[in-house]
Amino acid sequence: MRKVLELPGLEIYGLGTNYGCYGTVLANEKNTNEFVELANYLEKKLSTKFKYLSGGNCSSYYLVEKGTMPNKINHLRMGGQHIFGIEYVEGRYLDGYSHSNKDINKYVSDAYILKAEIIEIRKKPTVPVGELGVDSFMKSKTFVDRGVRKNAILSFGLQDVPWENIHPVEEDIQILGQTSNHTIIDINDTNDKYQLGDIIRFEVDYTALMLLCNADSVKKVFLNKQ
Secondary structure, X not given: OHHHHHOOOOOOOEEEOOOOOOOOOOOOHHHHHXXXXXXXXXXXXXXXXXXXXXXXXXXXXXXXXXXXXXXXXXXXXXXXXXXXXXXXXXXXXXXXXXXXXXXXXXXXXXXEEEEEEEEEEEEEEOOOOOOOOOOOOOOOOOOOOXXXXXXXXXXXXXXXXXXXXXXXXXXXXXXXXXXXXXXXXXXXXXXXXXXXXXXXXXXXXXXHHHHHHOOOOOOOOOOOOO
């Protein structure tokens, strides 16, 4: 840091810390105050002042609500909270934010919708016929016999986004699983409303949004509603 301060044309605007992204550590009074103490030490040691002390991401926000965030921390990186309206530590929707109407435990947002085309519809037994092994991702599966059901195949797969991170807008649709480039859903309880070529809509969570935004195979359409 001292070397950076000696370089011409550069200025250190601040320090940042992070909690939760990898090690699942929660921000608390102890570790955020330790961060402030480190900043104070560096300011004194280097004869400088930091404009910003960034105290973490969305998982730090609950300290602001509790009133226990150290005063010197004046910045948080919480884009996920703004776009999903979710407080992630306690798992709850935030008043004053736009958010999904689905169960909070799904952690999805209706501000971003994944649309996928039905490319095949067929009635299939819920338990595959034949000796079972593993799927293309080397995972074994257990199937519950629910008789013959109407399934649809969609035009995206695990290479685009994992099915665990998306949820159908329509509650009567159930995701059954994926291959690398296809997703299989159960549409048996939708009263035959879907036909070949129709579009199925999904709400997405933060992980899905990140992956979809970086997937070249997914077209992005931005809507500006005034």
